[in-house]
Amino acid sequence: MKAAVVGTGYVGLVTGVVLARLGHQVTCIDKDPEKVAKLAGGIPTIHEEGLGPMLSACIDEGRLTFTTAYDEGCPQADVVFIAVGTPEDSEGKANLTFVRAAAESIGDVISGRTVVVTKSTVPPGTNRKVKQWVADKAPAGTDIAVVSNPEFLRQGSAVYDTFHADRLIIGAEDIRAGDLVEKLFAPLEVPVLRTDLESAELIKYASNTFLAMKISFINEMAQIADRIGADVTKVAKGMGMDRRISPDFLKAGIGYGGSCFPKDTKALTRIAEEAGYEFTYGKATDHVNDQQKNLLVEKALFRFGSLKDMNITLLGLSFKPGTDDMREAPSLSIIESLMEEGANVTVYDPVAAEKAAPLLPETVVTANDLKESLDGSDSVFLVTEWDEFKQMDLSMIASLCSQNILFDERNVFTEEDVKSAGIEYHSVGRRSVYPEEVVKTAAYYDKVQGL
Numbered sequence: 001m002k003a004a005v006v007g008t009g010y011v012g013l014v015t016g017v018v019l020a021r022l023g024h025q026v027t028c029i030d031k032d033p034e035k036v037a038k039l040a041g042g043i044p045t046i047h048e049e050g051l052g053p054m055l056s057a058c059i060d061e062g063r064l065t066f067t068t069a070y071d072e073g074c075p076q077a078d079v080v081f082i083a084v085g086t087p088e089d090s091e092g093k094a095n096l097t098f099v100r101a102a103a104e105s106i107g108d109v110i111s112g113r114t115v116v117v118t119k120s121t122v123p124p125g126t127n128r129k130v131k132q133w134v135a136d137k138a139p140a141g142t143d144i145a146v147v148s149n150p151e152f153l154r155q156g157s158a159v160y161d162t163f164h165a166d167r168l169i170i171g172a173e174d175i176r177a178g179d180l181v182e183k184l185f186a187p188l189e190v191p192v193l194r195t196d197l198e199s200a201e202l203i204k205y206a207s208n209t210f211l212a213m214k215i216s217f218i219n220e221m222a223q224i225a226d227r228i229g230a231d232v233t234k235v236a237k238g239m240g241m242d243r244r245i246s247p248d249f250l251k252a253g254i255g256y257g258g259s260c261f262p263k264d265t266k267a268l269t270r271i272a273e274e275a276g277y278e279f280t281y282g283k284a285t286d287h288v289n290d291q292q293k294n295l296l297v298e299k300a301l302f303r304f305g306s307l308k309d310m311n312i313t314l315l316g317l318s319f320k321p322g323t324d325d326m327r328e329a330p331s332l333s334i335i336e337s338l339m340e341e342g343a344n345v346t347v348y349d350p351v352a353a354e355k356a357a358p359l360l361p362e363t364v365v366t367a368n369d370l371k372e373s374l375d376g377s378d379s380v381f382l383v384t385e386w387d388e389f390k391q392m393d394l395s396m397i398a399s400l401c402s403q404n405i406l407f408d409e410r411n412v413f414t415e416e417d418v419k420s421a422g423i424e425y426h427s428v429g430r431r432s433v434y435p436e437e438v439v440k441t442a443a444y445y446d447k448v449q450g451l
């Protein structure tokens, strides 16, 4: 089949490449000419495992092209996907400006029957608007069908997730259009759920908010664990052994970041509000996430009294490992808090340094490698759990840093790991670990923690 994909970000690019890989003829359209030029040359514009070789292969085999021109892809396509961004607006709602612009540009160039599929995350009712926006620009008599096909891939494993998705949601009133989308993805052999438009749109928000809620829930358990001397990782393990709960998304830490959980949780709260309902879980999830970001900075303040003029190393910048995406990355708010407290901050990330550079305050020093980042540091904050950090030799902290203290925002290390490295260790929802010589000075801190 022939497909056009509008928007070549994380979702559009991966969708386009995977569809081409499945044997379809795909045209990817983006308004950003620089991005299009890079992609047309086989250079991935995002860091995603497995994407680069698949992109080049599909281009070489002649099944994948990139353009800024809608008329080079949409009129010929059996299916046109919209995968442009739907960022948060100033009121916490989904900003549909890009979706509308894409729909209108599609309308400008099509005639005859066209199936428009929305992959972007959009509030219930938007697909009906998309149909109208396309129709407003298309010639009279154009037969337009819309399908809601929300996306569930995770950044960092986007290609794998697309090939091994748990489900394909196809929301459509036009049965033929829904069938066509089902046929397009049939080679993936993914379980399919057919729904009406509004249910498909709500499934996406409900899924993201539910996962975000699980994270906020376990982060609240971490807050309780900190106060009563329990270990949140054990609590999560015990909870997760119940298949009805599942162990996934129960990792306590710094709170969720990224381009979707924060915005989608807020957007669903607004969707509910506009429908006359107060969505208490949405509000609570968001509130807990905000307070979680500062937990270890607060622990550091308890520990040191002041962070003024301390040299602090921050390991990891991207919102999670496996991606260079800096959208809503918790590292940024931690850096801000540390600098507000007067600390000197050095950062190191194995992948995201380039994307992070324009977002960092000028006084932040970016190290080129792990060793350089630790050299002379007073205290280390592990923020993104890249393999390089998970596998690091902890004795490096003892040997390179002037004070051997690690604040682990992701609960990466065990008590045994840090004890054998002889470092002081603070984490989330777990007891702090002190080398013998600082146990006495730490007594007050432990008292405050209630341990």
Ligand SMILES: NC(=O)C1=CN([C@@H]2O[C@H](COP(=O)(O)OP(=O)(O)OC[C@H]3O[C@@H](n4cnc5c(N)ncnc54)[C@H](O)[C@@H]3O)[C@@H](O)[C@H]2O)C=CC1
Binding pocket: 006, 007, 008, 009, 010, 011, 012, 029, 030, 031, 032, 035, 083, 084, 085, 086, 098, 101, 102, 105, 119, 120, 121, 122, 151, 152, 153, 154, 155, 259, 260
């Ligand atoms: N990033 C993710 O992991 C996931 C994102 N989503 C949803 O998918 C949608 C897209 O997200 P991302 O891929 O992260 O966005 P992105 O911001 O990475 O990419 C969007 C792309 O659309 C292009 N664009 C914007 N307006 C355009 C127009 N009028 N015509 C042509 N191109 C245009 C931009 O230049 C950009 O390349 C959002 O609604 C998001 O909520 C859903 C699941 C996963």
Ligand SMILES: O=C(O)[C@H]1O[C@H](OP(=O)(O)OP(=O)(O)OC[C@H]2O[C@@H](n3ccc(=O)[nH]c3=O)[C@H](O)[C@@H]2O)[C@H](O)[C@@H](O)[C@@H]1O
Binding pocket: 121, 151, 152, 153, 154, 155, 156, 208, 211, 215, 248, 249, 250, 251, 252, 253, 254, 255, 256, 257, 258, 259, 260, 261, 319, 320
């Ligand atoms: O709509 C989207 O954009 C996507 O949002 C998330 O995917 P993503 O944001 O790429 O990454 P996740 O792996 O879900 O992690 C999100 C955030 O939660 C945090 N997290 C995740 C899991 C956990 O147990 N604890 C935790 O703090 C991560 O560190 C990260 O900051 C969802 O998992 C995808 O299904 C969805 O398609």
